[in-house]
Amino acid sequence: MTVEIALRRARVRYGPLEALHGLDLPLPAATVTVLLGRNGSGRTTALRALAGTVPLAAGRVEWRGTDVTRLPAHVRARRGLCFVPDLRAVYPTLTVAENLDLAAPGRRDEALAAYPELGPLLGRRAATLSGGERRMLALSRALLAPARVVLVDEPSLGMAPAVASRTYALLAALARPPRAAAVVLAEQRVPRGLPPGSLAYELRRGSLAGGREITAPWT
Template identity: 90%
Template structure:
């Protein structure tokens, strides 16, 4: 497996609180990697550090061998990074159709094939949707963009078990050729439906507490 993006001795501070304590993560291309941990473990902060939405106090972000630590989030997006946060991931005042057209112009049919539940909601402002509906709308960005790095914070938030299972299958498909993306998910526990050989990093209080491959039974 080839490393696509990595955190090297990354430290992130929110005021006096240090959220990441010299964290090292290597995230391979063509692989689903799950960052596991309770709230406050640092998994969301790790995604934000990779995306460039929080600055590092120390350490580096290395993408395909290049140091991108000082590259702003919008430039990382232009280079092929897609970040779907857990909150405020859609444009609330725009309709579902407008959100889809902004995310992937000309590919609305592909979005609706992934989430047919959105078809009847196209004229609705995104801010009026349920939590699960907003989540599906936000996830279409990750599924339809050509990004080489896809970061998703709690993909199944608000989704039914059936839609969550479909979502993990769709995300796992991004790791296959020709796209071969590095897909990184932040979760509280190992989700069902990920392919064997997916990676899991367990975080605790901003540090790496364990790592391993996910087996067919879903355990790392």
């Protein structure tokens, strides 16, 4: 597998607390990778470190072999990285339509094809949406952006089971050609419906505790 992006001996500190302890995490292209762990395990911090929204205290971030540790988050985004955090992932004062148009101008219909539930909500401000509706709106950006790296923290947060299943299928499709993106999800447990060849890594207290390849559809 070709490594798309990687953490190399990455350390992240929040004040006196170290959240990542020299984490080595290679993430291949054209693959769905799930970072598993309880709250405080470091999975969210790993996504933030890859995205550039938290600085490394030591180590580096490599993107296709190039050190991008010092590149700010907005530059990484311009280069093809899309990060959907678990919170503050939409513009709350803008309408659903405005959020979609900012994410992918002229492609609103594609977002509504993925999440038709957003159609009746186009005129509403994002701040008035339910948690699941906000997740659908936030994930529309990841589905439409021409990103080579897609990072999503808890994709199905607040979603109904049927919408969650559809979401994982949509994200898995991003790892297939022609996009062939590195799709990285932070979860507490392995979600259902991931395709064979997906990877699952368990983090504990900021360190890698184990990993495995999913060799059959996970149910």
